[in-house]
Amino acid sequence: MEPVIEVRHLRKTYGDKVAVADVSFDVHPGEIVAVLGRNGAGKTTTVETVAGLRTADGGEVRVLGVDPQRHPELIREHVGIQLQEAKLPPKITVAEAIELYASFYAEPADGEELLELLGLTEHRDKRFDRLSGGLQQRLSIALALVGNPRIAILDELTTGLDPQARRETWALIDGVRRRGVTILLVTHFMDEAEHLSDRVVVIDGGRVVADGTPAELAAGSADGRSFRMTTPQPVDPALLLALPEVTDVVAHGREVEVTGTRRVLPAVVLELARHDVVPDDITTVRRSLEDVFLEVTGSPSTEGVPA
Numbered sequence: 001m002e003p004v005i006e007v008r009h010l011r012k013t014y015g016d017k018v019a020v021a022d023v024s025f026d027v028h029p030g031e032i033v034a035v036l037g038r039n040g041a042g043k044t045t046t047v048e049t050v051a052g053l054r055t056a057d058g059g060e061v062r063v064l065g066v067d068p069q070r071h072p073e074l075i076r077e078h079v080g081i082q083l084q085e086a087k088l089p090p091k092i093t094v095a096e097a098i099e100l101y102a103s104f105y106a107e108p109a110d111g112e113e114l115l116e117l118l119g120l121t122e123h124r125d126k127r128f129d130r131l132s133g134g135l136q137q138r139l140s141i142a143l144a145l146v147g148n149p150r151i152a153i154l155d156e157l158t159t160g161l162d163p164q165a166r167r168e169t170w171a172l173i174d175g176v177r178r179r180g181v182t183i184l185l186v187t188h189f190m191d192e193a194e195h196l197s198d199r200v201v202v203i204d205g206g207r208v209v210a211d212g213t214p215a216e217l218a219a220g221s222a223d224g225r226s227f228r229m230t231t232p233q234p235v236d237p238a239l240l241l242a243l244p245e246v247t248d249v250v251a252h253g254r255e256v257e258v259t260g261t262r263r264v265l266p267a268v269v270l271e272l273a274r275h276d277v278v279p280d281d282i283t284t285v286r287r288s289l290e291d292v293f294l295e296v297t298g299s300p301s302t303e304g305v306p307a
C-alpha cells in the first residue's frame with residue numbers, strides 16, 4: 001500500500017537554529033504513528049511541515065501524493081490538525097465551536113456524531129472557558145476531525161491532563177481509528193507512544209534515531225537482540241564471542257546473557273549443540289520503550305520536560 005505521508009530528508013532552520021536536521025519516515029493508511037522525542041527535538045516543526053503550516057528548507061514531503069506547500073487546499077481538506085495551543089473565543093460553547101469549524105468545509109462530519117464519539121454530548125452547551133483541561137482537549141480533537149479528514153495530526157494530545165483524563169483520551173483515539181482515520185501523533189510520553197501507536201518514530205536533535213513498532217523497538221534493532229539462558233555447566237564466553245552473530249556475552253556461572261544480531265539465538269543454540277550443551281530456560285530480553293529511548297538518545301525521555 002502506498003504511504004499516505006512520505007517525509008524524505010526534511011530540514012528546517014530558524015536563523016542559525018537547526019530545528020530539523022534530517023528526518024525521513026512514512027505513514028501508511030490506517031496506521032497510528034507516534035513521533036516521539038523530548039522537548040525541542042523537532043517534532044512540532046516536522047508535523048506542522050507535513051500539515052503545510054511551515055515551509056521546509058530542504059527535503060521532500062508528500063501527503064496523499066501531493067506537496068503540502070504546493071497544494072495547501074488539498075491538505076486543508078484531507079488533513080485535520082490538533083494544534084498544541086488551540087485558541088477559541090472564551091464564550092463559545094462546545095456545540096457552537098463544532099458548528100463554526102464545520103462551516104469551513106464543504107462536506108463536514110456530522111457534528112452530533114462527533115460530540116458522541118468524543119463524549120461531549122452532555123457538555124455541548126458549556127462555554128469553552130468553563131471546560132476542564134480534559135474536555136478542552138477532547139474538543140480540540142473533535143475540531144481536528146470536523147472536516148472528515150483522512151489524516152489527523154494530534155500534537156501533545158494529553159499534556160497537562162490528569163492520569164484519568166489521559167486514559168479517557170486514549171480510549172477515544174481507538175474510536176477515531178475505527179473511523180478509518182490515519183493518525184500522526186506527537187508526544188514526549190513513552191507510555192502514550194507504546195499504548196496508542198502501531199509504529200514509533202523517535203526524533204532526537206532533529207534526526208530520526210529509531211523507527212519501528214513498539215515491539216520491534218523493545219526487542220532490539222537488527223543488530224541488537226538479547227536473550228538469557230541457563231546452561232548445564234558454565235560456558236566459556238570466548239566460545240560464543242567467536243561467532244559472527246554474537247556481539248556481547250555476560251555470564252554469571254550457568255546464567256548467560258547473549259547479545260547479537262537478528263540470528264544470534266539459532267547461531268548460539270547450534271554452536272552449543274556442537275559441544276553437546278543443551279541450554280534451558282531461554283528467554284528473550286524485552287526492553288521497555290524507555291530503555292530504547294535511553295539507548296538511542298543517550299538520556300532519559302523526561303529530561304528537560306517541565307514537571
Ligand SMILES: Nc1ncnc2c1ncn2[C@@H]1O[C@H](COP(=O)(O)OP(=O)(O)OP(=O)(O)O)[C@@H](O)[C@H]1O
Nearest residue numbers: 014017018019037038039040041042043044045046
Ligand atoms: N518559530 C520558531 N522560531 C525559532 N525557533 C523555533 C521556532 N519553532 C521552533 N523553534 C526551535 O526549534 C527547535 C525544535 O522545536 P519544535 O517545536 O519543533 O520541537 P518539539 O520537539 O516539538 O518540542 P516541543 O515538545 O517543546 O514542542 C527548538 O529548539 C525550538 O526552540
